[in-house]
Amino acid sequence: MEFVIKISQFLLSLSLLIILHELGHFIPAKAFKTRVEKFYLFFDVKFSLFKKKIGETVYGIGWLPLGGYVKISGMIDESMDTEQMAQEPQPWEFRSKPAWQRLIIMLGGVTVNFLLAILIYIGMSYFYGDNILPNENIKDGLLIESTVANKAGLLTGDKILAVDGETIETFSEISEKVLFGKEILIERDGKQSTVNMPEDFLAQLMDAKEKGFISLRQPFVVVQVPDTSYNKSSGLKAGDIIIGMNGNTTKYADEVKLALETYKGQQVTATVKRDDNEITVPLEVSDEAKLGLVIAGGSTSETLEALGYYDFEVKDYGFFESFPVGLKKSKDRIVSYWDQLGAIFTPSTGAYKGVGGFKAIYDIFPSTWSWQVFWGITAFLSIMLGVLNLLPIPALDGGHVMFLLYEMVSGRKPGDKFMEYAQMVGFFILIALVLFANGNDIYKAIFG
Template sequence: MAGQLILGLSILVGLHEWGHMFAAKMFGMRVEKYFIGFPPKIWSIQKGETEYGIGAIPLGGFVKISGMIDESMDTDAMNKDPQPWEFRSKPAWQRLIVMLGGIIVNVIVGVIIFIVIAYNEGEKILSKEEVNKYGIIAGDLAQQIGLRTGDKIIKVNGKSFSDFNEVISSDVFLGSNSSYTVDRAGEEIDIDIPNNFIEKLSDPEEKGNFIRPAMPFKIGELSPGAPAQKAGLKVGDKIVSINSAPIRFYTELQAQLPPLKGQVAKIGIDRAGQQQIIDVKVSDEGTIGIGAENLLVFTTINYTLGQAMQEGTKNAFAVVFNNIKGFGKIFRGEVSASKALSGPIGIARMFGGVWDWARFWHLTGLLSMVLAFMNALPIPALDGGHAVILSYEIISGRKPSDTFLENAQKVGMVLLLGLMAFAIFNDVWKAVF
């Protein structure tokens, strides 16, 4: 889990800082240091004017460009006359490109990752017709807003949909005044979604407790030595009853087993059209050791390279737009920052405890776009803060004083350190409580 996060961030931070370094060297600026990770130093090598190295703290990195006021706060050098190779001696437009170099690289990397994912994996769609064969399973959160198990969703925000992902998309939960229209026993009912509903969905304890399609199933796998295998159940069997109670969906099986812990259950199965009853002893954990194979029909859309470029770019920038919408909800007071923001611990949990390359690259692409967005925020000490100041200089023709830049950097560092401390404390709080 932590290893995946460190690898992903190391790749992204390394490329981000390379973007700054490449732009700086392109304009003849001297780059003194290029480090992945923060001090203390683990390893470094000197090549030409630049020291390349790795720091012990992996959640970040930096480049040290001569003549630039940055997080190193090397103000002594700023008291000397500007030299031709220094950042401060270059035209404002060149300095602006240097400051935007990391953001640009992160955007390019994020877009490329999403394009490759779209090209290699395509898109799996569960159609409206397939979802509404059996309707939805409504969890506790869904029931709180008025949804019921068996409802058939026919509209999202007043419009029809073609893929179940549209029903649970960020547009629904990050938007305002969203709603579902459902068919409940032949009657159309509108269900309003509260504007702060995303806060409840972001609670780790409520994960997966909203809606999902009712899933008919058959046994897809058997755990070796588990009760199901010992009793003679086979891959491909359809479980149709437990102790004479009918079973149609996997959620019904999951609900029926826990009360039977340690007992022998009479499980009715359909095996190639033949009905039979098999006695299975339920484990003390309330399971029988099977994996379910979903019998709903998914449609896979395969993209050409051109289509993947369009789809991947759209998916990459959707990450940025969702972050903007999310911050909007925080500022409007619809969502609390403690529920919406995650630090390194929360992000590491997203990667999961098992290495999955598909998930790794998807999350790395997502993080690349998030890093680009966060660095673009107009906060002193971030690239976006520097860009705002340089844009002012370009437009006004007046360069802010070094004293102003130093003070702005200090304020920005305090804000960033405070935000980082809040995010880490928030992660620990959510994990413990």
């Protein structure tokens, strides 16, 4: 069932993005009286799952879910229809239209991608609002679980104040900014200092294959005392929170675990918070620094706030208020993804090791259906698709735009033969990138 839910979200999101992107090309093409021969969701290599001709256009669904396309008459694209291009240009063909019209047609897809992301973020702001943890409300610093981050100079309890001179406003910003940051301003034990991150920090993180990075410090909440536990008769109950050990305060789970290392093989007196009361409980610590308990993982924001650990801010937006909020979220996401691309194309960062293909995209969808999560992921993928399509690679929209801008500035149109060769080079570059990204997925699946 989990697979069905994840694959359904993946295919629905992918189909929506492809259809709307291609509509972005289709609509201006038809507006400028340019013939569109095919409009396809997914690729129809050898055969189609469905196709129907309406007017001059064949609409269809292919069997290969790696994208989609519109085939516009008189345009050198991935179809490489050289036979058509060898004939005399016709008035309804792409090549016969003015450069400004061709530019609008080529920019239509990415324009729709960005507009879609903006509309989704506006809608999400209006319907769901924001649940924000201001950075200033993280009084005791963060949990830094990564040994790579520890080696770089970040420790549990550090407050991250700014990255590369930009003040951190909310908790949700921290992980991403630190991943791609160079100078981290921290506060430790009341003193501020700067941590300079290694250039290949991302590569080190991926090589270490660590699950945790930066997260909120959590309370040590008992979920269950198993019958096999050596602390079964201790009196601990589900919902108890260990807040002290042998008279020392252990407000957070990481402090409890650190204390257990000190008391291996010993009996300790734990201070336990139960409802609104504090009691003491004798506990046995194993030689492996364990208590034999089942404890809570990441608590929800509601739980953490109810326990008094963090003060979250819930922001609701009116209809008109949601517009500037959605626009800002879209801008921030575009800038963020552009920065990520910059890191990926800088070999010294090692960020290319984290590039993933369709399996990586599938994995980001949750195993339970949530429209809020679905729309958030779809908005980000729409931005990703728009930015990637603007890259100046001949087989992408950005490549066509590059040649059109050259034509408009110089007054000279690149020859059809040149465009054919450029399209072939771009196609091979794209194939190489797709193979690399999906090869990374396969490597990670095999070698973990």
